[in-house]
Amino acid sequence: MARPLSRSLPGLSVQSDGQLSVRRNLPEEVPVAVVFDGTTQAVMMASPGDIADFAHGFALSEGFIETLDQVESFEMVEHEAGIEARFWLTGDRAKALETRRRKMMGPVGCGLCGIDSLEEATRALPVVTAEPRLSVCEVAGATDALRALQPLHDQTHAVHAAGFLVPGQGIVLAREDVGRHNALDKLIGALALQGIDPAGGAFVLTSRVSVELVQKSAMAGCPVLIAVSAPTAHALRLADQAGITVAAFARGGGFDLYSHPHRITTETPDVAR
Structure with missing residues (x-):
């Protein structure tokens, strides 16, 4: 029997104007x-x-x-x-x-424990050489498109998601989990089991870009990471070494473009390489 992904549990909401008994859908782990x-x-x-x-x-x-x-x-x-x-x-x-x-x-939230x-x-990573091209509009709208594919988030507002964006097709696959690195592993596994090559598109993340997410992307052979939040400095150093394009702060119709910007078809990117 499948385990439930969430449960409705009681709580007490304490606000400035008083208290109220509530029930919340909370994610299981x-x-x-x-x-x-x-x-x-x-x-x-x-x-x-x-x-x-x-x-x-x-x-x-x-x-x-x-x-x-x-x-x-x-x-x-x-x-x-x-x-x-x-x-x-x-x-x-x-x-x-x-x-x-x-x-x-x-x-x-910890992808390196143990x-x-x-x-x-900080193991050596393979260099990703695949060259898909994504438009500015595709990158700018990627996290909004992913948001529409998060049923567990709709219930709980407490989980991450990872999606696979294919140029000209949109997000073709998405997975959710309480852990951002788990969501990406679920996506990588789903792609492999369905015979979809990660080299042909971009991973879209509802999180910051940390070291382990760059490592997992490089091991999967995915050339582009698009994230709703910030990258760490070390993650960008690893992405540059591994040949991975990073587009961060992708929300509200814009994004910051960092390492290996040539995969994004913008005319005059102002980037740090």
């Missing part, structure tokens, strides 16, 4: 253990929907697998305490499992 060949490699708190997408996206974006062909079998096992996403892999993936090993539960070394937190 559940521990999800990602298990490879019988060994748990990560336990993350996530929204309990689209778990197969999340597990496959996490496996790809964190380097546990390089392609879906390396998955021999996959199953999800429900427990009272949470969900196990179990992978059995083909070939020798022991080195990849060791280098990307995680030991600790990652709280919401990494064994500082070097792994």
Whole structure:
């Protein structure tokens, strides 16, 4: 039986003009253990929907697998305490499992918890060379378009989303989660399972652009990140090194354009490179 994505719970709204009993739809979150060949490699708190997408996206974006062909079998096992996403892999993936090993539960909003070394937190990334072209209008309207594809947010006003924008087609796929990095992993997994190449478009995010989101985009091979909020300075340095275009503060009909601006068809971009 599928777990509910949200629950209606009672509370007391305290305002300047008095108090009022309320009921709010609040998002659920559940521990999800990602298990490879019988060994748990990560336990993350996530929204309990689209778990197969999340597990496959996490496996790809964190380097546990390089392609879906390396998955021999996959199953999800429900427990009272949470969900196990179990992978059995083909070939020798022991080195990849060791280098990307995680030991600790990652709280919401943290995409690097449990990494064994500082070097792994800033691991070398592949350079993304795909060259899709997006218009200024497509980028400026991307987060508004994504907002229309967030049913769980409509219920709770408390979750993030990630969408895939294809030039000339709009956002063709979106996923939601309490964690911004989980939402992106769900999207990456959904794209892989549906045979859609991330190189052909842009990831659209309802969050800031932090280091782990750039890392996951580079591992997925997506050349453009569009976000409603700010990037961190280090995320921009990584994006520049990885060949990724970053458009941030994308809201209200405009955006800030940063690294590798040539993929956005604006006449005279004023950017920092």
